Amino acid sequence: MILATLLALAAAAQDPEIDCDNAMAQFELNACAYKEYERADAAMNAQWKVTAARMKEIDADFDRSQDNRPGYFDTLLAAQRAWLTYRDQHCASEGYTMRGGSAEPMVISGCQTQLTEARTKQLQELIAEY
Structure with a gap:
């Protein structure tokens, strides 16, 4: 179900640009929420590279x-893998508040954005201590 949603969002991303400041239709709201998640995920992946490199330096x-x-790195990697599973499963569960409805993808993306931004901050704070 999530894969079908992501494929639909990917197809929507190829359509004309959506003005997320004025989105009104549910498919626009879904696409805009997913774009926010993609932004947050890219930021987390960039921070991951910095944090992982620092942990490898500490290990050396x-x-x-x-x-x-x-x-340090092995522990961080195991935690990140577990966290990714947690995020995706938790947000799928949160999406069930709109289960089967047209707003379900928006709820899932919003949840993923929120948790991903929090994780990015955690990754930043982790290396601030060293």
């Missing part, structure tokens, strides 16, 4: 002679 400088736990 870390004395492992008395600590055999997973490294």
Whole structure:
């Protein structure tokens, strides 16, 4: 169901430009919400690269002679993978408030945007401590 929604949104993205400041029809609102999510996701991916690189630097400088736990990057990667699963499943669940309705994709995209922006901030804060 989510894949069909994303494919429909991708097709809509190829249509003429939508004025998101004046969107009124549900398909426009859905497309604009998805564009916001794409923006947030791109920002998070950019921050991920910075944070991951910093964690790899810390790992390279870390004395492992008395600590055999997973490294900074390995732990971050596992957390990010778990977080992506959480985000997508949580937002699908939140979308069920409009289950089957034309606004469901908008609710899902809005949720994904909100959580992705929060995760970007977490990734920034994580390396601010080092």
